[in-house]
Amino acid sequence: GGAGDVNKRQHLDIATITGGVAYMNHAEVFSENQDIVVATTGRLLQYIKEENFDCRAVETLILDEADRMLDMGFAQDIEHIAGETRWRKQTMLFSATLEGDAIKDFAERLLEDPVEVSANPSTRERKKIHQWYYRADNFEHKVALLKHLLKQDDATRSIVFVRKRERVHELAETLRLAGINNCYLEGEMAQIKRNEGIKRLTDGRVNVLVATDVAARGIDIPDVSHVINFDMPRSGDTYLHRIGRTGRAGPVAATPLRARAPARPGGG
Known part of the structure:
Protein backbone atom coordinates (compact mmCIF):
# COMPACT_ATOMS: atom_id res chain seq x y z
CA GLY A 1 0.00 0.00 0.00
CA GLY A 2 1.76 3.11 1.30
CA ALA A 3 5.24 1.61 0.99
CA GLY A 4 4.62 0.87 -2.67
CA ASP A 5 3.50 4.45 -3.33
CA VAL A 6 6.68 5.81 -1.74
CA ASN A 7 8.80 3.39 -3.76
CA LYS A 8 7.32 4.52 -7.09
CA ARG A 9 8.35 8.09 -6.42
CA GLN A 10 11.71 7.64 -4.72
CA HIS A 11 13.09 4.40 -6.21
CA LEU A 12 13.88 2.98 -2.80
CA ASP A 13 14.54 -0.65 -1.90
CA ILE A 14 11.63 -1.50 0.39
CA ALA A 15 11.07 -4.87 2.06
CA THR A 16 8.12 -6.18 4.07
CA ILE A 17 8.30 -8.59 7.01
CA THR A 18 5.01 -10.05 8.25
CA GLY A 19 3.74 -13.07 10.09
CA GLY A 20 2.33 -16.03 8.21
CA VAL A 21 5.09 -15.90 5.59
CA ALA A 22 7.80 -18.57 5.41
CA TYR A 23 11.37 -17.58 6.27
CA MET A 24 12.57 -18.40 2.74
CA ASN A 25 10.32 -15.65 1.39
CA HIS A 26 12.02 -13.15 3.67
CA ALA A 27 15.54 -14.32 2.86
CA GLU A 28 16.23 -11.48 0.41
CA VAL A 29 15.55 -8.97 3.19
CA PHE A 30 18.56 -10.32 5.06
CA SER A 31 20.86 -10.86 2.08
CA GLU A 32 20.44 -7.44 0.46
CA ASN A 33 20.68 -3.87 1.71
CA GLN A 34 17.24 -2.31 2.17
CA ASP A 35 16.42 1.39 2.43
CA ILE A 36 13.18 0.74 4.31
CA VAL A 37 11.88 -2.34 6.11
CA VAL A 38 8.17 -2.37 7.02
CA ALA A 39 7.54 -5.04 9.65
CA THR A 40 5.08 -6.42 12.15
CA THR A 41 6.52 -6.50 15.67
CA GLY A 42 6.21 -10.23 16.36
CA ARG A 43 7.92 -11.51 13.23
CA LEU A 44 10.66 -8.85 13.32
CA LEU A 45 11.44 -9.65 16.95
CA GLN A 46 11.61 -13.35 16.10
CA TYR A 47 14.22 -12.67 13.40
CA ILE A 48 16.18 -10.41 15.75
CA LYS A 49 16.29 -13.11 18.43
CA GLU A 50 17.37 -15.68 15.83
CA GLU A 51 20.11 -13.22 14.75
CA ASN A 52 18.77 -13.16 11.19
CA PHE A 53 18.16 -9.41 11.26
CA ASP A 54 21.02 -7.02 12.09
CA CYS A 55 19.75 -3.92 13.87
CA ARG A 56 23.06 -2.06 13.97
CA ALA A 57 22.50 -0.37 10.61
CA VAL A 58 19.05 0.99 11.54
CA GLU A 59 19.16 4.79 11.46
CA THR A 60 15.48 5.62 11.97
CA LEU A 61 12.83 3.70 13.94
CA ILE A 62 9.23 4.60 13.09
CA LEU A 63 6.43 3.32 15.32
CA ASP A 64 3.12 3.70 13.50
CA GLU A 65 -0.26 3.39 15.25
CA ALA A 66 1.45 3.16 18.63
CA ASP A 67 -1.87 3.43 20.49
CA ARG A 68 -3.22 0.38 18.66
CA MET A 69 -0.06 -1.62 19.30
CA LEU A 70 -0.38 -0.85 23.01
CA ASP A 71 -4.03 -1.96 22.96
CA MET A 72 -2.95 -5.23 21.34
CA GLY A 73 -0.33 -5.88 24.03
CA PHE A 74 2.83 -5.27 21.99
CA ALA A 75 4.48 -2.76 24.34
CA GLN A 76 7.15 -5.19 25.57
CA ASP A 77 7.99 -6.33 22.04
CA ILE A 78 8.35 -2.74 20.84
CA GLU A 79 10.62 -1.83 23.75
CA HIS A 80 12.75 -4.88 22.96
CA ILE A 81 13.06 -3.78 19.32
CA ALA A 82 13.88 -0.23 20.45
CA GLY A 83 16.65 -1.61 22.65
CA GLU A 84 18.09 -3.67 19.80
CA THR A 85 18.13 -0.58 17.52
CA ARG A 86 19.81 1.64 20.11
CA TRP A 87 22.37 2.90 17.56
CA ARG A 88 19.63 4.71 15.64
CA LYS A 89 19.74 8.46 15.07
CA GLN A 90 16.02 9.19 15.14
CA THR A 91 12.76 7.78 16.51
CA MET A 92 9.28 8.74 15.32
CA LEU A 93 6.09 7.72 17.09
CA PHE A 94 2.69 8.14 15.45
CA SER A 95 -0.50 7.77 17.47
CA ALA A 96 -4.15 8.68 16.98
CA THR A 97 -4.12 9.95 20.56
CA LEU A 98 -1.62 10.88 23.25
CA GLU A 99 -4.29 10.94 25.94
CA GLY A 100 -3.98 8.56 28.86
CA ASP A 101 -1.09 7.54 31.09
CA ALA A 102 -0.27 4.37 29.13
CA ILE A 103 0.63 6.05 25.83
CA LYS A 104 2.36 8.96 27.60
CA ASP A 105 4.54 6.64 29.69
CA PHE A 106 5.28 4.56 26.61
CA ALA A 107 6.37 7.63 24.65
CA GLU A 108 8.56 8.84 27.51
CA ARG A 109 10.38 5.51 27.68
CA LEU A 110 11.10 5.43 23.94
CA LEU A 111 11.67 9.07 23.02
CA GLU A 112 14.39 11.43 24.19
CA ASP A 113 13.49 15.13 24.34
CA PRO A 114 10.90 14.74 21.56
CA VAL A 115 9.22 17.44 19.50
CA GLU A 116 5.45 16.94 19.50
CA VAL A 117 3.49 17.66 16.31
CA SER A 118 -0.30 17.61 16.61
CA ALA A 119 -3.02 17.62 13.98
CA ASN A 120 -6.72 18.08 14.45
CA PRO A 121 -8.57 15.72 12.11
CA SER A 122 -12.03 16.62 10.95
CA THR A 123 -14.76 15.15 13.13
CA ARG A 124 -17.11 15.09 10.15
CA GLU A 125 -17.22 12.56 7.35
CA ARG A 126 -15.46 13.85 4.23
CA LYS A 127 -18.17 12.90 1.77
CA LYS A 128 -21.91 12.45 1.74
CA ILE A 129 -22.67 9.09 3.30
Whole structure:
Protein backbone atom coordinates (compact mmCIF):
# COMPACT_ATOMS: atom_id res chain seq x y z
CA GLY A 1 0.00 0.00 0.00
CA GLY A 2 1.76 3.11 1.30
CA ALA A 3 5.24 1.61 0.99
CA GLY A 4 4.62 0.87 -2.67
CA ASP A 5 3.50 4.45 -3.33
CA VAL A 6 6.68 5.81 -1.74
CA ASN A 7 8.80 3.39 -3.76
CA LYS A 8 7.32 4.52 -7.09
CA ARG A 9 8.35 8.09 -6.42
CA GLN A 10 11.71 7.64 -4.72
CA HIS A 11 13.09 4.40 -6.21
CA LEU A 12 13.88 2.98 -2.80
CA ASP A 13 14.54 -0.65 -1.90
CA ILE A 14 11.63 -1.50 0.39
CA ALA A 15 11.07 -4.87 2.06
CA THR A 16 8.12 -6.18 4.07
CA ILE A 17 8.30 -8.59 7.01
CA THR A 18 5.01 -10.05 8.25
CA GLY A 19 3.74 -13.07 10.09
CA GLY A 20 2.33 -16.03 8.21
CA VAL A 21 5.09 -15.90 5.59
CA ALA A 22 7.80 -18.57 5.41
CA TYR A 23 11.37 -17.58 6.27
CA MET A 24 12.57 -18.40 2.74
CA ASN A 25 10.32 -15.65 1.39
CA HIS A 26 12.02 -13.15 3.67
CA ALA A 27 15.54 -14.32 2.86
CA GLU A 28 16.23 -11.48 0.41
CA VAL A 29 15.55 -8.97 3.19
CA PHE A 30 18.56 -10.32 5.06
CA SER A 31 20.86 -10.86 2.08
CA GLU A 32 20.44 -7.44 0.46
CA ASN A 33 20.68 -3.87 1.71
CA GLN A 34 17.24 -2.31 2.17
CA ASP A 35 16.42 1.39 2.43
CA ILE A 36 13.18 0.74 4.31
CA VAL A 37 11.88 -2.34 6.11
CA VAL A 38 8.17 -2.37 7.02
CA ALA A 39 7.54 -5.04 9.65
CA THR A 40 5.08 -6.42 12.15
CA THR A 41 6.52 -6.50 15.67
CA GLY A 42 6.21 -10.23 16.36
CA ARG A 43 7.92 -11.51 13.23
CA LEU A 44 10.66 -8.85 13.32
CA LEU A 45 11.44 -9.65 16.95
CA GLN A 46 11.61 -13.35 16.10
CA TYR A 47 14.22 -12.67 13.40
CA ILE A 48 16.18 -10.41 15.75
CA LYS A 49 16.29 -13.11 18.43
CA GLU A 50 17.37 -15.68 15.83
CA GLU A 51 20.11 -13.22 14.75
CA ASN A 52 18.77 -13.16 11.19
CA PHE A 53 18.16 -9.41 11.26
CA ASP A 54 21.02 -7.02 12.09
CA CYS A 55 19.75 -3.92 13.87
CA ARG A 56 23.06 -2.06 13.97
CA ALA A 57 22.50 -0.37 10.61
CA VAL A 58 19.05 0.99 11.54
CA GLU A 59 19.16 4.79 11.46
CA THR A 60 15.48 5.62 11.97
CA LEU A 61 12.83 3.70 13.94
CA ILE A 62 9.23 4.60 13.09
CA LEU A 63 6.43 3.32 15.32
CA ASP A 64 3.12 3.70 13.50
CA GLU A 65 -0.26 3.39 15.25
CA ALA A 66 1.45 3.16 18.63
CA ASP A 67 -1.87 3.43 20.49
CA ARG A 68 -3.22 0.38 18.66
CA MET A 69 -0.06 -1.62 19.30
CA LEU A 70 -0.38 -0.85 23.01
CA ASP A 71 -4.03 -1.96 22.96
CA MET A 72 -2.95 -5.23 21.34
CA GLY A 73 -0.33 -5.88 24.03
CA PHE A 74 2.83 -5.27 21.99
CA ALA A 75 4.48 -2.76 24.34
CA GLN A 76 7.15 -5.19 25.57
CA ASP A 77 7.99 -6.33 22.04
CA ILE A 78 8.35 -2.74 20.84
CA GLU A 79 10.62 -1.83 23.75
CA HIS A 80 12.75 -4.88 22.96
CA ILE A 81 13.06 -3.78 19.32
CA ALA A 82 13.88 -0.23 20.45
CA GLY A 83 16.65 -1.61 22.65
CA GLU A 84 18.09 -3.67 19.80
CA THR A 85 18.13 -0.58 17.52
CA ARG A 86 19.81 1.64 20.11
CA TRP A 87 22.37 2.90 17.56
CA ARG A 88 19.63 4.71 15.64
CA LYS A 89 19.74 8.46 15.07
CA GLN A 90 16.02 9.19 15.14
CA THR A 91 12.76 7.78 16.51
CA MET A 92 9.28 8.74 15.32
CA LEU A 93 6.09 7.72 17.09
CA PHE A 94 2.69 8.14 15.45
CA SER A 95 -0.50 7.77 17.47
CA ALA A 96 -4.15 8.68 16.98
CA THR A 97 -4.12 9.95 20.56
CA LEU A 98 -1.62 10.88 23.25
CA GLU A 99 -4.29 10.94 25.94
CA GLY A 100 -3.98 8.56 28.86
CA ASP A 101 -1.09 7.54 31.09
CA ALA A 102 -0.27 4.37 29.13
CA ILE A 103 0.63 6.05 25.83
CA LYS A 104 2.36 8.96 27.60
CA ASP A 105 4.54 6.64 29.69
CA PHE A 106 5.28 4.56 26.61
CA ALA A 107 6.37 7.63 24.65
CA GLU A 108 8.56 8.84 27.51
CA ARG A 109 10.38 5.51 27.68
CA LEU A 110 11.10 5.43 23.94
CA LEU A 111 11.67 9.07 23.02
CA GLU A 112 14.39 11.43 24.19
CA ASP A 113 13.49 15.13 24.34
CA PRO A 114 10.90 14.74 21.56
CA VAL A 115 9.22 17.44 19.50
CA GLU A 116 5.45 16.94 19.50
CA VAL A 117 3.49 17.66 16.31
CA SER A 118 -0.30 17.61 16.61
CA ALA A 119 -3.02 17.62 13.98
CA ASN A 120 -6.72 18.08 14.45
CA PRO A 121 -8.57 15.72 12.11
CA SER A 122 -12.03 16.62 10.95
CA THR A 123 -14.76 15.15 13.13
CA ARG A 124 -17.11 15.09 10.15
CA GLU A 125 -17.22 12.56 7.35
CA ARG A 126 -15.46 13.85 4.23
CA LYS A 127 -18.17 12.90 1.77
CA LYS A 128 -21.91 12.45 1.74
CA ILE A 129 -22.67 9.09 3.30
CA HIS A 130 -26.23 7.97 3.92
CA GLN A 131 -26.31 6.86 7.56
CA TRP A 132 -29.12 4.78 9.01
CA TYR A 133 -29.73 2.98 12.26
CA TYR A 134 -32.22 0.17 12.78
CA ARG A 135 -33.78 -0.79 16.10
CA ALA A 136 -33.65 -4.51 16.85
CA ASP A 137 -35.78 -6.23 19.50
CA ASN A 138 -33.16 -8.86 20.29
CA PHE A 139 -30.03 -10.50 18.91
CA GLU A 140 -31.97 -12.73 16.50
CA HIS A 141 -33.77 -9.70 15.10
CA LYS A 142 -30.42 -7.94 14.71
CA VAL A 143 -29.05 -10.87 12.68
CA ALA A 144 -32.21 -10.90 10.55
CA LEU A 145 -31.76 -7.18 9.81
CA LEU A 146 -28.17 -7.82 8.80
CA LYS A 147 -29.15 -10.58 6.39
CA HIS A 148 -31.84 -8.36 4.88
CA LEU A 149 -29.40 -5.48 4.31
CA LEU A 150 -26.76 -7.71 2.74
CA LYS A 151 -29.27 -9.26 0.33
CA GLN A 152 -30.25 -5.92 -1.20
CA ASP A 153 -29.25 -5.42 -4.84
CA ASP A 154 -27.27 -2.26 -4.08
CA ALA A 155 -25.14 -4.02 -1.42
CA THR A 156 -22.46 -4.86 -3.96
CA ARG A 157 -19.46 -4.83 -1.61
CA SER A 158 -20.03 -4.65 2.13
CA ILE A 159 -17.91 -4.62 5.28
CA VAL A 160 -19.55 -5.82 8.50
CA PHE A 161 -17.75 -4.67 11.66
CA VAL A 162 -17.87 -6.54 14.97
CA ARG A 163 -16.01 -5.86 18.21
CA LYS A 164 -14.52 -9.23 19.08
CA ARG A 165 -12.79 -11.79 16.91
CA GLU A 166 -14.83 -14.60 18.51
CA ARG A 167 -17.93 -13.14 16.89
CA VAL A 168 -16.23 -12.92 13.47
CA HIS A 169 -16.31 -16.70 12.98
CA GLU A 170 -19.83 -17.07 14.39
CA LEU A 171 -21.29 -14.33 12.19
CA ALA A 172 -19.43 -15.41 9.05
CA GLU A 173 -20.81 -18.94 9.43
CA THR A 174 -24.34 -17.65 10.11
CA LEU A 175 -24.23 -15.61 6.90
CA ARG A 176 -22.82 -18.53 4.93
CA LEU A 177 -25.67 -20.78 6.05
CA ALA A 178 -28.09 -18.05 4.93
CA GLY A 179 -26.61 -18.19 1.43
CA ILE A 180 -24.51 -15.02 1.81
CA ASN A 181 -20.98 -15.81 0.63
CA ASN A 182 -18.40 -13.93 2.66
CA CYS A 183 -14.81 -13.80 3.84
CA TYR A 184 -13.52 -12.65 7.21
CA LEU A 185 -10.51 -11.06 8.89
CA GLU A 186 -9.48 -11.44 12.51
CA GLY A 187 -6.38 -10.41 14.42
CA GLU A 188 -4.73 -13.82 14.82
CA MET A 189 -5.04 -14.75 11.14
CA ALA A 190 -1.89 -15.64 9.20
CA GLN A 191 -0.92 -13.06 6.60
CA ILE A 192 -1.35 -15.45 3.68
CA LYS A 193 -4.96 -16.12 4.75
CA ARG A 194 -5.61 -12.40 5.17
CA ASN A 195 -4.35 -11.78 1.66
CA GLU A 196 -6.50 -14.60 0.27
CA GLY A 197 -9.62 -13.22 1.96
CA ILE A 198 -9.05 -9.68 0.71
CA LYS A 199 -8.40 -10.96 -2.81
CA ARG A 200 -11.66 -12.95 -2.81
CA LEU A 201 -13.50 -9.75 -1.95
CA THR A 202 -11.74 -7.46 -4.44
CA ASP A 203 -12.04 -10.10 -7.19
CA GLY A 204 -15.79 -10.25 -6.63
CA ARG A 205 -15.91 -13.91 -5.61
CA VAL A 206 -17.61 -12.77 -2.39
CA ASN A 207 -19.19 -9.40 -1.67
CA VAL A 208 -19.18 -9.37 2.14
CA LEU A 209 -16.25 -9.01 4.55
CA VAL A 210 -16.73 -9.59 8.30
CA ALA A 211 -13.97 -8.03 10.40
CA THR A 212 -12.88 -6.46 13.67
CA ASP A 213 -11.50 -2.91 13.69
CA VAL A 214 -8.00 -4.14 14.51
CA ALA A 215 -7.99 -6.79 11.77
CA ALA A 216 -9.28 -4.36 9.12
CA ARG A 217 -6.83 -1.62 10.03
CA GLY A 218 -4.52 -0.62 7.20
CA ILE A 219 -6.26 -2.53 4.42
CA ASP A 220 -7.46 -0.71 1.31
CA ILE A 221 -10.60 -2.09 -0.34
CA PRO A 222 -12.00 -0.12 -3.29
CA ASP A 223 -15.66 0.44 -4.18
CA VAL A 224 -17.21 -0.40 -0.80
CA SER A 225 -20.95 0.25 -1.08
CA HIS A 226 -22.04 -0.53 2.51
CA VAL A 227 -20.45 -0.43 5.95
CA ILE A 228 -22.55 -2.15 8.61
CA ASN A 229 -21.79 -1.67 12.30
CA PHE A 230 -23.14 -4.97 13.62
CA ASP A 231 -21.49 -4.08 16.93
CA MET A 232 -21.26 -0.44 17.96
CA PRO A 233 -17.75 1.03 17.84
CA ARG A 234 -16.14 2.12 21.08
CA SER A 235 -15.72 5.76 20.03
CA GLY A 236 -16.87 8.36 17.54
CA ASP A 237 -13.43 8.37 15.91
CA THR A 238 -13.68 4.63 15.27
CA TYR A 239 -17.14 5.14 13.79
CA LEU A 240 -15.82 7.76 11.36
CA HIS A 241 -12.89 5.53 10.48
CA ARG A 242 -15.28 2.67 9.69
CA ILE A 243 -17.72 4.59 7.52
CA GLY A 244 -14.89 6.41 5.76
CA ARG A 245 -14.10 3.13 4.01
CA THR A 246 -17.07 3.55 1.70
CA GLY A 247 -15.89 4.60 -1.72
CA ARG A 248 -18.90 5.20 -3.96
CA ALA A 249 -21.18 8.15 -4.55
CA GLY A 250 -24.01 7.96 -2.03
CA PRO A 251 -22.68 4.98 -0.03
CA VAL A 252 -24.52 3.62 3.00
CA ALA A 253 -23.49 3.17 6.63
CA ALA A 254 -26.00 1.14 8.62
CA THR A 255 -26.08 0.37 12.35
CA PRO A 256 -28.56 -2.22 13.70
CA LEU A 257 -29.11 -1.41 17.40
CA ARG A 258 -30.64 -3.61 20.07
CA ALA A 259 -33.12 -1.77 22.27
CA ARG A 260 -30.69 -1.56 25.20
CA ALA A 261 -27.67 -0.47 23.12
CA PRO A 262 -26.76 3.23 23.51
CA ALA A 263 -26.88 5.13 20.22
CA ARG A 264 -23.64 7.02 20.70
CA PRO A 265 -21.91 7.65 17.37
CA GLY A 266 -24.28 7.85 14.47
CA GLY A 267 -25.82 10.06 11.90
CA GLY A 268 -28.79 10.70 9.81
